Amino acid sequence: MDNYMKLELPSKSQNEAFARIVVAAFAAQADPTLDEISDVKTAVSEAVTNAVIHGYENKSGTIVVSATLQGRKLEVTVIDYGVGIEDLEQARMPLYTSKPELERTGMGFTIMENFMDECDVISEPGKGTTVRMVKIFGKKEPAEA
Amino acid sequence: MEVKFVRVGSTLIVRMAGELDHHAAEILRTKIDAKLKREGVRDLLFDFQKVQFMDSSGLGMVLGRYKLVSAQGGKVLACGLNPRVKRIFEMAGLQKRIIICRSEEEALRGA
Numbered sequence: 621m622d623n624y625m626k627l628e629l630p631s632k633s634q635n636e637a638f639a640r641i642v643v644a645a646f647a648a649q650a651d652p653t654l655d656e657i658s659d660v661k662t663a664v665s666e667a668v669t670n671a672v673i674h675g676y677e678n679k680s681g682t683i684v685v686s687a688t689l690q691g692r693k694l695e696v697t698v699i700d701y702g703v704g705i706e707d708l709e710q711a712r713m714p715l716y717t718s719k720p721e722l723e724r725t726g727m728g729f730t731i732m733e734n735f736m737d738e739c740d741v742i743s744e745p746g747k748g749t750t751v752r753m754v755k756i757f758g759k760k761e762p763a764e765a
Numbered sequence: 766m767e768v769k770f771v772r773v774g775s776t777l778i779v780r781m782a783g784e785l786d787h788h789a790a791e792i793l794r795t796k797i798d799a800k801l802k803r804e805g806v807r808d809l810l811f812d813f814q815k816v817q818f819m820d821s822s823g824l825g826m827v828l829g830r831y832k833l834v835s836a837q838g839g840k841v842l843a844c845g846l847n848p849r850v851k852r853i854f855e856m857a858g859l860q861k862r863i864i865i866c867r868s869e870e871e872a873l874r875g876a
Contacts, residue, residue, distance in 0.1 A: 633788035640786075658818070658849055665820040669787040715857070723794070723829035727821040727857050734856065 623649060626686040631676040631700070633669075639685050640664040643696055650692045652757040659735035660694065660755055666728040667698035667751045673722065675702030675749055692757040699750045705743040712741065768793060770800050773873055775807040776842075782815035785823035794826050798833070807839040810872050811863075814845030823850075824857050831862050840864060842872040 625646045629635040640661040647660050664685070671683045684699040705711045711718070712733075717726035732739045738754035766789035771778040779797060783789065801809070809830055813819075831841045844866040846854065854860055866872035 633786075633791065636786050636788055637784060655849075661818065662820050662849075662853075665786055665818075669820065669822055672787065723790075723825040725821050725825045725828060725857055727824060727853075730856065731821055731853065 622688070622690050624686065624688040626684065629683050629685070631672045631679075631681045631683050631702075633672055635683070636665055636668045636672065639668045639683070639698075643685065643687050646687050647689070647694050647755075647757075650689050650694060650757050652692075652694075652755075656755065656757050660696070663732045663735045663739075663753055663755075664696060664698065666731050667696075667753070670728050670751070671698060671700035671702065671749070673719065673724070674705075675700030677703060694755045694757065696753045696755075697750060698753075699748065701748040704745040704747055704749055705741070706745050708741055708743055766793060768796060772804055772806060776810050776873060777801065777804055777806040777808070778810045778812055778869060780812045780815070784818035785816050785826070786818070786820050787822035790822045790826035794829060797830060801830075801833065807834075807837070809834050809839065809841045810869065811841070811843040812845050812869055813843060813847070813850055816845075816850060817847070819850045819853060821853070821857070824853060824859060827863060828857075828859065835862075842866055842875070844868055844872045 627642055643664045644657050644661045681700060681702055687696045710716055712729040714730040715726040717724040732753060736753040736755050740752045743749040766781060766783035766785060769780040834841050842864040
């Protein structure tokens with residue numbers, strides 16, 4: 621079963637829930653466990669929230685969420701055309717945040733990396749950011765850290 | 766996300782229901798901060814029993830309230846965490862600052 625979906629949304633915080641629910645509903649075709657679906661929902665929520673807060677700095681912009689299913693492999697891509705990330709290595713460090721004043725914890729990328737099987741980030745300052753994540757359903761979960 | 770506030774002695778209980786993401790956290794923190802100011806309570810207890818989903822924005826909201834409350838000498842407690850919410854709490858090391866309890870009763874005994 622191969623399938624795909626694409627969703628385009630304005631960068632409003634209300635759409636964070638919508639985006640993660642759409643991806644979860646799409647992924648349900650591959651018969652994931654409840655835990656696997658929760659992992660995907662949480663990771664998508666982090667990526668879309670990053671686009672709203674960091675990519676567009678709470679201003680308006682377009683977020684594109686797309687997903688493909690190949691067998692039991694889900695690939696999700698979240699794209700924004702916002703400010704981009706200057707230092708990717710720093711951005712991905714646990715507990716690092718560029719916006720502590722907004723009560724950000726710096727856990728977004730850490731959660732995406734922990735809850736998904738792959739997480740790649742491509743970013744260009746001034747152009748935007750693409751987060752690509754992969755989850756393979758039916759794989760034994762790695763031991764919890 | 767729905768929220769109900771209950772005051773027990775010097776503790777403000779925040780009973781949340783629904784999904785605690787960035788959107789909900791922004792609304793909730795404004796409500797909690799207004800309530801804290803008005804009620805003049807010392808401790809804050811988050812009841813997560815009806816929270817099915819939380820991401821790092823929820824963590825940030827809890828940690829932000831911890832900073833406010835602990836600066837005034839108060840404690841922040843959390844109860845009713847499902848295993849996923851608990852895992853996210855622990856990933857960020859929140860259990861070092863927030864007292865995690867099983868139920869409201871247990872939390873209030875310790876508060």
